Amino acid sequence: MADLPNVDDLARTIPDGALLALPPDHSLGSVALVHALIRRGARDLRLLGVPVGGFLFDLLIGAGAVAEIETSAVSLGEAGTAPRFTTALAAGGLRLRDATCxxxxxxxxxxxxxxxxxxxxxxxxxxxxxxxxxxxxxxxxxxxxxxxxxxxxAIQPDFALFHAPFADQAGNVWVGRRRDLATMAHAAREALVSVERVIAGDMLEDERLAPGVISGVYVGAIALAPKGAAPLGLLDEYPADAEHIAAYARAARSAAGFADYLARFVQRAPALT
Amino acid sequence: MSGAIAPEERLAVALARLILDPEAPPARHIAVGAASPIPAAACWLIKQIGHPVRLSLLHKIKGNPFSEGTRELFDLAGQGRIDLFFLGGGQIDGAANINLIGTGAWPGQGVRFPGSFGSAFMYLMVPRTILFREEHTRRVLVPRVDWISAPGVSPPGHFRRGTAQALVTGRAVFRFVNGRFRLASCHPGESAASIAEHTGFAYDAPATVPETPAPSATELALLRGPVYAEMRETYPAFCARVWGN
Known part of the structure; x- marks a missing residue:
């Protein structure tokens, strides 16, 4: 699938000010797409946590890409509070609409x-x-x-952003039992999805795979991004890197530490695959 | 692993005894939210003791209980298919209101808490809630929460299946009866006076406050054996702290 776009191509199709729906960190969050948005210098984004935000929210907020969020919580889980979220909220530059899951x-x-x-x-x-x-x-x-x-x-996001284990050649995406992501994709104007790999054929013709599929009807674009959820985990494919998240939580307590983190892990374009 | 009882083990057993309280409505299906290792340990313990209970643990890495996404938890609770849930709070007050929003001006310009998660729904939909917060200070247990994520008591006419059964902290167990907390027991090292010193809300107390019962040898063996084995994948940091590897 040499003709698939990469995550930076997808990020360029997301205009400033767009309303983006994101899953929780542990449930198919696309770190690769979030990094690409930060590299693009996105501004004034509105984020919807479906139903909560964490690491991905904190990265985008810290990078100055976010004007407003609606969510039921923002937390790094075992790594504690989300430092850039907390800082931005206290500084008054971030509008927050509290919800419940x-x-x-x-x-x-x-x-x-x-x-x-x-x-x-x-x-x-x-x-x-x-x-x-x-x-x-x-x-x-x-x-x-x-x-x-x-x-x-009703909330109709402009885009649903997530990372799936695989897509097929017909443009369908597999999310397995995470059916709340299917609803998120169905509700959005279009889903932009990074994937680990692309498989041959059409999953909708396979009775075993079809129940875990989001139909290509809802998918605007797919980018190949192996390890695109890391340092978060991806289902049973790879675990979260808890040490990385904890180190992030410490670094991002200061603006300088966060800037250093971005320079090290985000600003470099990913290796071509 | 030393023989001394860890505070976390004592709390898990105190929660397990509340879950099994014969006077409370039966708990056939218990859900445990994210980042709640001690409630999860309590639930695994009663399952290991042999009580037939269905456990739905959010964020369990293997054995996710849902086939419709995490949303299914709320649909189950909405239908009344979840009997017991656990909630905490950055602040908890004497009317069992919980605050996960923050302090100061809305939405937490003083100290911001993580947010309300599903509490504003679950607290009203589930017949029994056990409130659990290890920190027992006047900062947490306040006369009146700054903001209500979910109310402890609702007026007549508001659809509600139940409320708090109890509040368990790192110092004590309170029962919630007729809209008011009553001190049920305090943990070793605490006293009626020390609980009063660290509790910001008014509550009832018996003339003599019993000590929270210690885990039995059987309970400890189950916690350190099969419960530990169930938990180590989902809660590695917790297991390493309490059980040493």
Whole structure:
């Protein structure tokens, strides 16, 4: 597949200000695409954590690429708080819309169905709801007695960005059981995907593989990027490098440490494959 | 591995006993969120003791319990198919409100916490929640949280299946009864006075506060054997700290 674009080609198709949906670090996050966005010098991006953000968010925020985020959390997991996120929030340069995990899934499911909103239980009494004028509480019209319930408006991201183990020659992408990524891809205008490898044939013609597939209908472009999730892990293909993430968390406490990290690990273009 | 009981082992056993409380609704399906090694150890322990319980551990590297993505956890909880969940908080108050947002002006201009994750949904959808936070200080256990990620109590008419059963900290166990915490036991080295000193919210206490029971020899052997074996892949740093490799 010598004619596939690389991640830097894909990053050039993402305009400044775009709304990008990203999976959590542990679930097919594309470090390769995030690095390419930073190399491109992307600005004013809006990030949607599906449903949370971590290392990928922190890299983009630290690089000055982000104006606004909507997420249910930002955390580096065992490595602790996300230092560039915390710094940017305190400095006031980052708009944050707090959500809760199932609300983000619900917003994408609404977009996937092409409906303007879907209801969701819970949330009543939470200050998250109090700070979300875009979320509405109605009285359940089907209940015999008063029953307040929250309506979550659809979110249509401009792009869904993730890294999959493989794509096929027909342009389909395999994410296995991570079906919330399929919803993310279905909801977005298009999915931009980095992959470890490309396999022959059409997975939709294979009853065993098809249930884990995102149809090429939703895929805007695919880039070949072996180890494109590293230092995060990729399913059962390779584990996360916990020492790297912990070292990042320490370095990124200072602006200088973060700049040094970018120079070492991000700014160099990846080796051609 | 020394014979001394690690604080983490004591907490896991205290959680296990709360899960098995015969007076609470049955816990047939328990979910454990990310980065919760001690609740996970408690759940593996009761499974090893022989109780038939389904465990759904988020972020388990092998044996992910879901086929529809992590979203399935919330769909299961929404349907009432999860009986028990664990939540923590950067702040927890005497009404069992939890704050994972932060302190100061919205959205945490003082100290920012990671965010609310699924708490604003799970706390209301799950019949039993055990609140767990190792740090037991007036910084964490406050009279009133700065922001409510998820409320401990809801007014009549709000759809809600349950609330906190208990709060377990590194110093004590509180039960949550009729909208108020009651000190149930304190861990070795603590006393009614030391708990009062470090707790920012008002709570009830018995005249004599019992000590949190120590793990039995059987429980310790299970924790250090099969529970450790189950956990070492998902929680390597925790296992190395508690069990030494």
């Amino acid at each position: 199932p609300a983000i899934h619900t917003a994408l499911q609404a977009a996937e169905k092409g409906v303007p909103f879907l209801p969701l239980r819970g949330l009543l009494g939470s200050d998250i709801l109090a700070h979300r004028p875009d979320w509405k509480v109605i009285d359940n019209p089907f209940a015999p007695t008063p029953d307040p319930i929250v309506l979550i408006p």
